[in-house]
Amino acid sequence: MATAGLHDSELGELQRRLIILRVGLLLVVALLALRLWHLQIREGPYYRDLSENNRTRSVIMEPARGLIYDRNGVLLANNVPSFTLYVSLEDVKNRELLIEQLTNLLGLDEALVRKKLMARGSKQLPRKVKDRLSLREATLIESHRLDLPGVMVQVESQRNYPGGVTASHLLGYVGEVSPEQLEKPEFADLHQGSIVGQYGVEKFFDRLVRGQAGQKSIEVDALGHEKRTVVVEQAHAGDNLYLTIDVRLQKVAENLLGEESGAIVALDPRTGDVLAMASRPGFDPNVLSRELTPKQWAEIVQNEGRPLNNRASQGQYPPGSVFKVMMAAAALESNTVTPSTTIHCNGGYQFGRRLYHDWKAGGHGSVDLRRALIQSCDVYFYTVGQRMGIETMASFAHMFGLGEETGIELPSERIGIVPSSAWKQKAKNEPWLPGETISASIGQGYVNVTPLQMASLIGTVANDGVTFRPRLVRAVMDRATGALEERPAVPKRTLKLRPEILPLIKEALAGVVTEGTATRAKSALVTIAGKTGTAQTTALGKDKKAEKDIPKKFRDHAWFVAFAPVDAPTIAVAVLGEHMGHGGSASAPLAKVLIETYVKLNLPAPAAVPDGTVAREADAGGQDTR
Amino acid sequence: MIDRVINSRGFDNFDFRFIGLIFVILGVGVLSIYSVTHDQGVAFPFYAKQIVWILLGTVAFLVMWLSDYHRIARLAYPAYAIILILLAVVLFEGKSSRGAQRWIPMGPFAFQPSEFAKLVLIVTLAHYYSKAPRVGWLQRVVLPGLLVLPGLLLILKQPDLGSGLSFLAVYAAMLLMVGMRSKALGVILLFSLMLFPFAWEMMWGSLHDYQRQRIMAFVDPAYDPGGKGYHALQSRIAIGAGELTGKGLYGGTQSQLKFLPEGHTDFVFSVFAEEWGFLGVLALLILFVTLIWLSLEIVARARDQLGALLAVGIICMLCFCVVVNIGMTAGMFPIVGIPLPLMSYGGSATIMTMASLGLLLNVKRRRLSFF
Numbered sequence: 001m002a003t004a005g006l007h008d009s010e011l012g013e014l015q016r017r018l019i020i021l022r023v024g025l026l027l028v029v030a031l032l033a034l035r036l037w038h039l040q041i042r043e044g045p046y047y048r049d050l051s052e053n054n055r056t057r058s059v060i061m062e063p064a065r066g067l068i069y070d071r072n073g074v075l076l077a078n079n080v081p082s083f084t085l086y087v088s089l090e091d092v093k094n095r096e097l098l099i100e101q102l103t104n105l106l107g108l109d110e111a112l113v114r115k116k117l118m119a120r121g122s123k124q125l126p127r128k129v130k131d132r133l134s135l136r137e138a139t140l141i142e143s144h145r146l147d148l149p150g151v152m153v154q155v156e157s158q159r160n161y162p163g164g165v166t167a168s169h170l171l172g173y174v175g176e177v178s179p180e181q182l183e184k185p186e187f188a189d190l191h192q193g194s195i196v197g198q199y200g201v202e203k204f205f206d207r208l209v210r211g212q213a214g215q216k217s218i219e220v221d222a223l224g225h226e227k228r229t230v231v232v233e234q235a236h237a238g239d240n241l242y243l244t245i246d247v248r249l250q251k252v253a254e255n256l257l258g259e260e261s262g263a264i265v266a267l268d269p270r271t272g273d274v275l276a277m278a279s280r281p282g283f284d285p286n287v288l289s290r291e292l293t294p295k296q297w298a299e300i301v302q303n304e305g306r307p308l309n310n311r312a313s314q315g316q317y318p319p320g321s322v323f324k325v326m327m328a329a330a331a332l333e334s335n336t337v338t339p340s341t342t343i344h345c346n347g348g349y350q351f352g353r354r355l356y357h358d359w360k361a362g363g364h365g366s367v368d369l370r371r372a373l374i375q376s377c378d379v380y381f382y383t384v385g386q387r388m389g390i391e392t393m394a395s396f397a398h399m400f401g402l403g404e405e406t407g408i409e410l411p412s413e414r415i416g417i418v419p420s421s422a423w424k425q426k427a428k429n430e431p432w433l434p435g436e437t438i439s440a441s442i443g444q445g446y447v448n449v450t451p452l453q454m455a456s457l458i459g460t461v462a463n464d465g466v467t468f469r470p471r472l473v474r475a476v477m478d479r480a481t482g483a484l485e486e487r488p489a490v491p492k493r494t495l496k497l498r499p500e501i502l503p504l505i506k507e508a509l510a511g512v513v514t515e516g517t518a519t520r521a522k523s524a525l526v527t528i529a530g531k532t533g534t535a536q537t538t539a540l541g542k543d544k545k546a547e548k549d550i551p552k553k554f555r556d557h558a559w560f561v562a563f564a565p566v567d568a569p570t571i572a573v574a575v576l577g578e579h580m581g582h583g584g585s586a587s588a589p590l591a592k593v594l595i596e597t598y599v600k601l602n603l604p605a606p607a608a609v610p611d612g613t614v615a616r617e618a619d620a621g622g623q624d625t626r
Numbered sequence: 627m628i629d630r631v632i633n634s635r636g637f638d639n640f641d642f643r644f645i646g647l648i649f650v651i652l653g654v655g656v657l658s659i660y661s662v663t664h665d666q667g668v669a670f671p672f673y674a675k676q677i678v679w680i681l682l683g684t685v686a687f688l689v690m691w692l693s694d695y696h697r698i699a700r701l702a703y704p705a706y707a708i709i710l711i712l713l714a715v716v717l718f719e720g721k722s723s724r725g726a727q728r729w730i731p732m733g734p735f736a737f738q739p740s741e742f743a744k745l746v747l748i749v750t751l752a753h754y755y756s757k758a759p760r761v762g763w764l765q766r767v768v769l770p771g772l773l774v775l776p777g778l779l780l781i782l783k784q785p786d787l788g789s790g791l792s793f794l795a796v797y798a799a800m801l802l803m804v805g806m807r808s809k810a811l812g813v814i815l816l817f818s819l820m821l822f823p824f825a826w827e828m829m830w831g832s833l834h835d836y837q838r839q840r841i842m843a844f845v846d847p848a849y850d851p852g853g854k855g856y857h858a859l860q861s862r863i864a865i866g867a868g869e870l871t872g873k874g875l876y877g878g879t880q881s882q883l884k885f886l887p888e889g890h891t892d893f894v895f896s897v898f899a900e901e902w903g904f905l906g907v908l909a910l911l912i913l914f915v916t917l918i919w920l921s922l923e924i925v926a927r928a929r930d931q932l933g934a935l936l937a938v939g940i941i942c943m944l945c946f947c948v949v950v951n952i953g954m955t956a957g958m959f960p961i962v963g964i965p966l967p968l969m970s971y972g973g974s975a976t977i978m979t980m981a982s983l984g985l986l987l988n989v990k991r992r993r994l995s996f997f
Contacts (some may be wrong), residue, residue, distance in 0.1 A: 011931050014803050014938070018922055021803075021941070025922075028949050029915055033908065035956050039866040040904040047866025051900075054863060055879040220883070 053090075056217045059126060060191060061231075063211030064157045066238030068171060068201065070247040071273075071474055077171055077202070077285075079157035083133035085141065086126035087117060091150030091220070101148060106130065106137050109293060119179070119192060128176070128193030132158060132290055159195065159202075159289045165282040167250050169310035170243070170274075170410070170472070172200020173285035189213075199288075200310070201241065201472060203411045208476055211238030240477040244273035252597045253278035256590040261578040263311035263451040266594060269459035269563060269572045271489035272468025274408070275598065277452070279311040313406075313413045316448040317576060320533030320583065321359075321376045321517075322559045323443025325461060325505065328373055330396035331384045332501045339504055342366045345379035349438065356382055356438050359534070373508040374516035376532060378442050385441020390432060393440060394420035399495060401467055402449055406456045407492065408470040416453060419446035444536055451576040454561050458531070459572030461509070462563035465495035465502055510566045513588075518560060521588035526599045527566040530573075530591060532583035533559030555579040560587035564595045571598050640920070641987060647917045648687075648968065648983055652680055652976075654910065655969030658898045662881045662889040672890050672971050679973045683980030690984030691991065698985065699932055702746070702753040706777070709746045712739035713780035728784050738974035740781045740789035745982050747777060747793060748939030751800045756932035767801060788964035791950070792943055799942030804935060857893070860886045862957045864896040865907075872903030890971040892963055895955045914948050924990045933989035940982045 039047065068077035085106075092098050095117060103110045108130060116129050133141070138153050145151065159174045175198040181187045186207070190196065196210060197203035214235030253264040257280040266275040283300065292300075300308060309315060331337045347363035349356040358364070358378040364371070372380035385393060397403060403418030417423070419440055421432035439445030452470065460467040469490040477484045495502070509529035512518045517532045535557040558580040563569040573591045580586035660673035690698070716730055716739055729736035751770055774797045782790045864880035867873065876882060878900035881889040889897045899907050921941045928934035944967055951966040953959040965972055967979045 010804060011928065011934055014931070014934050015926050015928070017803055018925055018938075021938075021945075022919075022922060025915065025918060025945055028945075029911055032949065032952050032956065032958075033911055035953075035958055036865065036899070036904060036907050039862060039956060040868050040899065040907070041870060043866050044869035044904075047863050048869060050863045051867035051880050051885075054860075054885050055883050219879075 055219050058232075059086075059152075059154070059216050059218050060193070061214035061216055061235040062156050062195065063213050063235040064237040065159060065174070065195070065202075065211060066209040066477075066479060067240045068209070069240065069242050070245050070250075071243060071275075072246060073242070074247045075162055076167060076243065076247065077159065077161050080160040081155050082131060082158035083135070083138040084128060084154050084156045085130040085133055085137075086152040086154055087129050088126040088150040088152060089117065092117075093149060098148065098150070101144075102129065102151075105140055105144060106133075112293070126152060130291065131156070159285075161285045161289075163247065164286065165284050166247065166254065167245060167277070168200075168282040168285050169279045169312065170200055170245065170250075170277050171285055172197055172202035172204075173283075173288040174198060174202050175289060176291070199285075199308070200410060201243070204409045205241060205473065209238040209241060211479075212236040237479045239479055241473050242475040242477070244268075244275065244471055244474045245277065246275055246598075246601065248601060249276040249594070249598055250278060252276070253594055254280065254282070256575075256593055257577070260580055261305060261311070262580065263315055263574075263576045264590065264594065265312045265451050265455035265574045266598065267455050267459045267468075267470060267572045269463035269468070269569050272456075272459070272471045272492075273474070273489070274470050274472050275571060276594070277312045279309070279315070281305040281307040283307045310410065311451065311576065311578075313408055313410050313450055313452045315576070315578075316414050316416050316450055317557050317559075317578075318445070318447055318535040318537075319443035319449045319454060320535035320557070320559055321378075321442060322454055322457075322531050322533035322561050322574075322583075323441075323447060323449075324373060324376065324381050325509065325531050325561070326397055326400045326402070326457060327381050327384060327393070327441060328369055328505050328508070329400075329461075329495070329497055329501055330388060330393060331369065332504070333396070333497050334388055334392050336384055336388045336392075337369060339369055342368045343372070343377075343380045343383050345377050347379070349379045349382040351382075351386070351435055351438055354435060370504070370508040370511065373505070373531070374511040376512075376517045381441045382438050385437055386434075388441075390420055390437045390440060393437070394418050394423070397447075399493075400457050400460060401493070402447075402453055402457070406450075406452050406470050407490075408452060409472045413452070414450055416450055417446055417448040443533065451574045454559070454576075455572055455574035458561040458563055458574060459569075460495060461502060461505060462529075462569035462572050465497060467492045467494070506566065509563075513562070517584040518562075518588040520584060521560065521562060521592040523564075523592050523596055525596050526564045528562050528564040528592065528595055529566045529569075530560055530562030530588065532588060533557075533561070534581070534583045535559060537579070552579050555581050558586035559583040560591045562588075562591045562595065564599070570602070571595055640923075640990070644917070644920050644983075644987055647913060647920070648980070651910075651913055651917070651968040654898065654913075655894060655966075655971075656680070657875070658894050658901070658969065659890045659971050661876055661878065661901060662894075662897050664876075675973075676971050676976065679971075679976040680980070682973070683977045686977050686981035687984035690981045691988045693988070695933060695936060695985060695988045698988075699749055699753040699756070699936070702750040705746045706750045706773075709739060709743045710776055710780065713743060713777065713784075716740075717780065717783060728786050735973060738972075740784065740786050741972075741974035741978045743777055743781065744789065744792050744796060744943055745940075745978050745985075747774065748796055748936065748943060748982070749985075751796065752932055752935035752939055755800065755804050755935050756930070766804075770797065770800065787962045788950075791962060792946055792964065795946040796939050796943050799946075800935065800939055803938045804931075857887055857961055858957055861893050861896045861955045864893075865899040865956055868900040868903040868907070870904050872899075872901050872906055875901055877901055892951070892961075892965055892970060893955055894970045895952050895966050898969070899955075911952075918945060918948075921986055924986060928989055937986050937989045940986045943982070944979070 064079050067075065070076055087098065099110060099113050099117065102108055102113050113129060116127055119127070133153065141148065141151060141153050161171060174195050177187055177190050177192070177194045177196045181196065182190060182192070187196065194213065197206035202209065212235065215232040217230045217232050219229070249266060253266065253276040257264060257278055261280055264276065264278040267273065268275055288300070332339065344366045345358055345363040347358045347361050349358070356378070359376065363379065364375045364377045367375060367377050367380050371377070397418040402416060404415050405413050419436070424430055424432050424446070436445050440447050456467060456470060469492045471487065471489055473487055475484050475486045506529055509531055510527065512532065513521045513528050513530050518530050521528050521530055537554060537556060556579070558577040560575045560583045561573065563572040573594055575587040575591045577586050577590070656673055656676055659676050663672040712730065716728060719730065728738050728740060730739065750773060754770055754773060774793060778790055778793045781793060860880060864878065864886045867880060873879070878897055880886040880900050881897040886893055886896055898910065918941060921937060921944070925934050925937040925941065928937055947964050947967045950959055950962065950964045954961050954964070965975045967975070
């Protein structure tokens with residue numbers, strides 16, 4: 001310890017300097033404690049929230065949409081399980097990389113994926129990227145799961161229409177709620193990716209059918225793997241709908257139109273029940289309920305046949321001679337003519353400098369109202385219309401429900417046009433011309449109606465003047481309680497006509513089929529009454545070209561309205577064939593087949609189920625109104 | 627605080643308290659490691675391995691405690707030479723992990739020379755200062771600096787920022803305690819040491835990519851939660867979410883669900899803080915402060931220069947690691963990869979820390995044996 005002395009002073013110095021370390025240590029530890037106090041106490045709740053969000057992912061449980069049945073309990077729309085691809089943005093580290101991976105893996109459209117991921121909205125909720133994954137695609141995703149953080153494949157119920165194109169316009173289709181829809185209050189409780197009805201009954205009754213989404217909270221680890229699931233709120237399935245249509249009749253109606261464009265509507269005049277409502281060309285709602293690429297969508301929208309147009313409730317056509325049914329009632333009620341008043345028809349009606357032709361070149365000779373209807377004499381109604389005036393005509397047309405919605409429970413029903421001087425002033429800012437009254441009196445000119453309005457009109461006549469609002473949904477079943485709520489038939493209006501008028505018209509309409517323009521609708525099975533119509537589409541005049549020489553798109557629309565049986569009508573039908581030519585030759589036979597089918601279907605059923613394909617459901621039987 | 631009752635033969639209460647403290651902290655560490663890794667489902671999970679390291683560390687502790695520290699100090703230069711060689715070997719033969727080459731594989735395990743280099747450096751510097759005539763700047767500052775430099779450069783080359791910083795810290799602490807004549811200078815040195823992490827960006831150009839990213843993460847951890855700032859943010863969330871009383875054992879979702887990376891190593895403090903809350907954290911800080919306070923007592927009672935220097939070096943290294951580790955998990959400093967002494971999982975670090983503490987206690991024992 002030779003140097004101990006020298007070192008002792010140094011040691012003492014060192015030990016005195018320990019105070020620096022002590023003060024420094026306490027200072028630094030105090031700083032640390034302060035920082036930890038700040039993190040854990042002052043900002044603790046904030047970080048606790050963050051940690052909760054870190055570990056839990058909210059997942060929407062889509063509700064199963066309500067099922068849709070026909071009047072006999074045949075399933076028209078159900079749900080099938082399918083794989084849906086979701087991305088939880090919170091777990092995505094590199095969005096660009098993910099977009100590239102998904103594009104490569106599934107062959108998705110890159111722009112589409114990008115749009116889905118970048119769309120505004122909550123970051124907490126997973127984004128739906130693609131639905132209806134094939135099993136192969138779902139497996140592919142699952143096997144690459146480690147490379148795809150935040151990507152989830154969920155099994156969800158997917159809307160399915162077992163009948164394909166059958167009743168497509170009526171049922172409609174579903175689709176993801178659009179950003180524009182989301183802004184609206186009625187979609188307030190929905191979120192990006194929610195499925196809503198976009199057409200038809202699916203849209204009109206969406207609130208009932210939609211159900212209520214549930215929510216589950218999934219605890220995930222840092223790789224997005226599920227650890228535990230807590231259901232926050234159960235999803236509630238939507239209500240089931242029982243439609244009024246008979247799908248067998250519906251199919252017949254659709255097949256009758258075949259490749260032609262047109263519409264067939266069949267109502268039960270006693271209740272307004274829509275028994276069939278066909279519109280051709282149709283679409284496959286299964287395809288439209290899928291996510292379409294912009295190109296596929298454009299193909300459908302730009303299709304010349306406009307398959308998305310429900311011609312029954314949205315197609316507007318001049319009614320042609322079908323209008324004469326209303327005209328006849330108007331003429332009698334307004335005392336323009338009496339049943340015995342005769343008017344001579346020589347094939348034309350001179351008004352001013354213009355000659356208005358009758359469809360029959362030589363004319364019908366002297367005709368009264370009954371014969372005028374049976375023969376569909378134009379000159380008679382030109383005369384009547386001219387005497388009655390456009391305003392009277394318009395007010396009766398409105399009484400028959402023209403120019404207004406029938407009130408069918410389908411979106412975007414069109415109302416057609418009942419022309420009047422006030423209407424023309426408003427719509428065209430032009431005065432009414434007297435000659436236009438003449439065109440209007442045979443349902444030409446500005447007059448426009450929908451096939452549904454025509455069916456309702458003839459139904460009103462058949463039902464002795466009482467109009468029922470067309471009814472599509474017979475009953476709604478609450479899926480939670482199982483309660484079946486019948487929806488009553490709603491009488492809309494009663495025609496104020498003298499009691500002898502409608503029987504007279506009905507008798508004349510029966511004559512149309514037995515001896516008039518619609519003998520092709522004559523049935524051995526049932527008595528049918530009806531009225532033909534041939535609506536001119538262009539001013540070809542009466543050049544009397546052979547019909548087959550005229551290009552299809554310039555040919556007339558063929559109308560036929562009918563009811564049966566004549567003495568106690570149970571079905572009212574309107575058939576419209578676009579550019580199919582004469583109502584008597586083209587449309588009347590279709591109506592006949594449809595009516596006969598209906599009658600056969602409603603014969604007292606033999607003990608065995610007549611049609612093996614009809615699956616009756618125990619709870620669907622209900623009380624048939626047949 | 628130190629026990630006045632002198633028992634020259636056996637161990638006194640002080641020793642028991644000191645050793646007791648060490649094992650309490652080790653136990654807390656194992657518990658936290660267990661909490662994070664208990665469901666790993668491997669035959670030999672981390673917490674079990676850590677217990678093995680602690681057993682080996684106990685052996686190292688006993689050896690360092692019961693040998694004569696003067697004899698240990700005499701081995702300083704050769705030991706330092708061997709460490710330098712090992713550090714060089716690491717650069718060429720070592721095992722890489724996350725862009726850094728720090729380990730020498732040894733069977734199923736890997737040996738990290740830079741950890742041991744810290745202790746060897748302390749012994750070397752203490753030995754140097756206790757023997758060399760220390761007059762003038764050259765001998766007080768420059769020569770020891772030259773001693774430190776090769777080790778520091780080799781460590782930074784790996785790169786191992788944390789160990790490099792510890793190296794500098796040990797050197798600075800030694801300078802502060804004996805190298806500098808002026809107290810003012812010493813204070814300046816201390817504060818610059820404390821502020822060092824903040825002056826960090828000056829060295830921007832010399833940093834590796836992942837280091838830059840970590841620093842970027844420090845500047846603004848919220849700006850990219852999925853990317854660079856991930857560690858820092860998740861660690862802060864874990865600590866903050868503990869609130870006053872914590873989420874309880876296994877209740878730390880941040881670590882249990884693997885949001886917090888490295889929960890058993892560098893971020894073990896965050897795991898502890900999430901599960902035990904502010905109260906637990908305070909208790910842990912008190913444990914560490916008490917341990918260091920007891921260690922400072924040893925310095926104060928040190929009988930000779932060498933012992934005091936050894937003790938000071940070890941204390942400073944310990945303090946530095948504890949403060950920087952907790953500071954980085956709490957988002958005060960950049961993430962530099964310094965383990966929390968006695969708590970973080972790691973063989974080399976655990977053994978080295980326990981050896982250091984053995985040597986520290988040795989200083990007290992030797993003092994007693996003088997009489």
